[in-house]
Amino acid sequence: MPTVLRSSHAGAHVAAFPTAKGFDPGPRERGPRRRAFVVKPIEQRLPRGLGTFLTLGLFAATIGYGIIRGGHYDALVNAFGPPDVAIARASGFGLDRITITGLNALTAREVLYTAGIDAHDSLFSVDAEAVRARLLAMPLVREATVRKLFPDGLQITLVEREPYALWQRQGEVFVISADGKPIDTLRDERFLSLPLVVGEGANERAVAFAKLLEAQPTLKPHIRAGILVGQRRWTLKLDNGIDVRLPEDDVDAALSRLATLIKDRVLLDKEVLSVDLRKADRVVLRLTEEGAAALAEAQKSKSKGKGNAT
Numbered sequence: 001m002p003t004v005l006r007s008s009h010a011g012a013h014v015a016a017f018p019t020a021k022g023f024d025p026g027p028r029e030r031g032p033r034r035r036a037f038v039v040k041p042i043e044q045r046l047p048r049g050l051g052t053f054l055t056l057g058l059f060a061a062t063i064g065y066g067i068i069r070g071g072h073y074d075a076l077v078n079a080f081g082p083p084d085v086a087i088a089r090a091s092g093f094g095l096d097r098i099t100i101t102g103l104n105a106l107t108a109r110e111v112l113y114t115a116g117i118d119a120h121d122s123l124f125s126v127d128a129e130a131v132r133a134r135l136l137a138m139p140l141v142r143e144a145t146v147r148k149l150f151p152d153g154l155q156i157t158l159v160e161r162e163p164y165a166l167w168q169r170q171g172e173v174f175v176i177s178a179d180g181k182p183i184d185t186l187r188d189e190r191f192l193s194l195p196l197v198v199g200e201g202a203n204e205r206a207v208a209f210a211k212l213l214e215a216q217p218t219l220k221p222h223i224r225a226g227i228l229v230g231q232r233r234w235t236l237k238l239d240n241g242i243d244v245r246l247p248e249d250d251v252d253a254a255l256s257r258l259a260t261l262i263k264d265r266v267l268l269d270k271e272v273l274s275v276d277l278r279k280a281d282r283v284v285l286r287l288t289e290e291g292a293a294a295l296a297e298a299q300k301s302k303s304k305g306k307g308n309a310t
Contacts, residue, residue, distance in 0.1 A: 094152050095121050102158035105190060106140055111156065114138055115146075123148055131156075139175075139184035163191050165206040168198040168225070180204040199228035209234065212251060219259045233278075242267055243274040250280065257283070 095117065100108050112118070115131045128146040135144040135158065143159035164178040166186060173186040175194070180203040195213065197206050205228065212234075213220045225237040234251070236244040236258075246254050254277040261267050261283070267275065271292075276284035 095119070095123060095126070095154055097149070097153035098156070099153070100156045100158070102160060104160045105163060106138070106158070106160060110138075111135065111158070115156070117154070123150065123152060123154070126154060139182075163194060165203075165210065166191060166194050166196040167203040167206065168196060169200065169203075174203070176203050176206060178207055180206060195223075196225040197228065198225055199231075201231045202226070202228040212255060215252060216255050216259050219255060219262065222262055238267070240267075242272055245274065245276045245278055247278045247280075253280070254278075 098112070098117070100111055103111070114134055114137075116134060117126065117131065126148070128148055132144050132146045135141050135146070135156070140160050140163075141158055142161045145155075145157040147155045147157075149155055161177050161181075161183050163175045163183060165176055167174045167176045167180075167182070173196075174182040175184050175186055175191050176182050182203070195206065195210050197203065197209055202209075209226045213223055222239050223236055224239050227235040227237060229235050233248040234246045236246065238244060244258055257277060258275070261275070271288040271290050272285050273288055274286040276286075
């Protein structure tokens, strides 16, 4: 008889059979037949190659976990981009050929910065429609086309708005097109050679002002700005600081008189603050204090000379 060891749990028991030499449990036919089976190692129960794959995957996951825990993941992303982008680039779908056409006032650096494209991108990670929308938001861009050229190219075609003049209003300077529409604020020196108009409504008359200056090529280099007064007439600001008041009508004749005064160096060598050309039969000069004093002294000396001659 087997020895029965009972546990403290009701109804639970474990049978311990004697193991003395010579003990015979009896032939197998006395009890039900049982199938014998062998438990194989897990790597032998998996499809061929899957075990190796899982082992490598576990190894890679362990390394990845260590990288993240060690704070190196962000550094790797900054260096090579996100994992999906890095894989696409390694597979030959990077951005190795970026072609930009239609550049005039803009630079390639400005376009790529606005488009949000850098060296870490792949062709798959670039959203062409989103890039186009960002480019169209640039004030200088009128039209934009973005095309992917597989496997590693991107083509950007731009049509820029043409800057025509500068417009100063309430202390801020805008780059404007020929129709007077503001394109952008003046940010650098690229557009300083454009005509400058100042005042409310001056942007809508910039073309007419530019044509006035083109008719006087010798006068144009001396004009710093045109100030629209009361949206009726222009006052010119010369490069030496002199203000020139022009009439509402017959402006061409007044500009011709001004060109003659500059050619004869009447305005360039004198202490003059402003010139009034609004009257066709006269030129009115406003002098500085020094110029007025010098003119008064000259007239006084002239009068004395006439008196002595008599």
